[in-house]
Amino acid sequence: MKRVMIAGATGYLGRYLCAEYQHRGWYVIALVRNARHASPIAADQLIEAQATQSATLKGVMTGVDLVVSSVGITRQTDGLGYWDVDYQANLNLLRAAEHAGVAHFAYIHVLRAAEMAHVPMVAAKSAFVAELQRAKMTSTVVAPTGYFSDMGDFLTMAQGGRVWLFGDGSQQINPIHGADLAAATAQAVEDGLDGLDVGGPDVFTQRELAELAFASLGTAPRITFLPDVLRRIALRLLPYVAPRRINGPARFFLSALALDMVGARRGTQHLKTHFDNTLSGTTSAPVLPRSNERKNS
Template identity: 60%
Template sequence: MTKQSEKDIAVKTVCIAGATGYLGRHLVREYLDRGWQVRALVRDRVKAAKSGLGGTLVEVQPTRAETLGVMAGADLVVSALGITRQRDGLSYRDVDYQANANLLDAACASGVGRFAYVHVLNAQTMRGVSLVEAKQAFVERLRQTDIAATVICPSGFFSDMEDFLNMARGGRVWIFGDGQRRLNPIHGADLASAAADAIEAGRVELPVGGPDVFTHEELARLAFDTLERPMRLTRLPDGLRRAVLAILPYVTPAHVSGPARFFLSAMGADMVGERHGKRHLADHFRQMVNGD
């Protein structure tokens, strides 16, 4: 066997940051299924092991750059690292920007060939939203390096849509404006597969969603239909959404206003990415209702 053929069949190694999160777990499973060596970067190895996370568990603290010397020999780093609710005294800037910057610096220093990052779709429409601005600042830093990069921009997860189901369980769904804004949420497993395909293809960016596109009104109807209840829908003026966006930072703490402003901003825009995957939100809602 020649050296070239040995190289061609060599198993590749990926480091996955944010591996214990919803998407991170799917990424670990996807790369293991593809035959990669997976280093799952976790904050607490014992806790991650008890949860059944696969791959080789490597304990790091991404906010502390000195703990990240674990990427030697890796071919790829995929980061799904971020916070949706501020905790442990850390801000979005601390995690969504700086911790990812630490990962990027460590990857570059170790000679990793590609860095992939999970961003959000339509970040440009969400100016002033701290969570998104921290992520966008990191993407801009990533683009300034020489490392090959893929930025994954999902439209939203199935789990996010459970808010519609929960409102329907309460008897009424509230939406803003005429309810005709569109989105195509995606299951975490489908997103992991689409992301891995895009990374392998060397894509610079992947705006990605699931196979089915809904308006907000259609999401409300789906929730009520799943529960087999008549639809009760209240439309709020979109001006109210914009007003709440403006005052939230002044009347609520950061751990409340941060995720709320992201949600309200996303509700005011179409969030439709390339259609990928085979899992359908209707099936997810039925599983939630039936406890499957």
């Protein structure tokens, strides 16, 4: 049986990656920081290690055929920044994989990273991708457009009575559910792809996203369009007026808003259903474990 290690296994996407690979018949090893806080998770084995501390990774990848990493931070906590996690932690994983003779390394990046090189989070991720592509190992870089969970901001604004957009709201995106992204990632690896720009099955303009949010609420759309110059001013001011844990995610969000974020259309799950489930307090595509064998390292 092939063995896969999922790094970032307790995150939103990581849990779906574990479930997808277990469904495909792999022996799934979840790399977690704290096994007691990891359940429920669809993994055959849990290994405790800190990816930011290379010494804790010694020997954990013995016998592993594939490493899939979704390690990264959206909010900076514990004094760690993007270069500590999105770059260095992933580099530590890569070096450990090389030392163990792992055949393949897959990494979850972001779409249109070149156009967002000025964003600290994207810069750190891109620097790791450069290291990965120089490594003497087969690799796959998957760049998603955006998660369904990210689109919750539109629903939150609609619940507040108004959605605020920059410009004319014509930029497009096809966000993807975590389960569909996990399946697309596993298939890209199986197909031997070097990279995949990927999104969900439905393409929306930002205006259509706002309208969908209001439709889910059953209320008339109330959308205000702000001059895009305000977005650009905010990008310049954020590093000076907001703490790092806020300005980092905000700079990524504001930069992505100016771009069309459309990737190859994959998956079967639709944003309307996700919005409806969110409002009703239910979830789609549950992530259920088959077995758990805990191991501390």
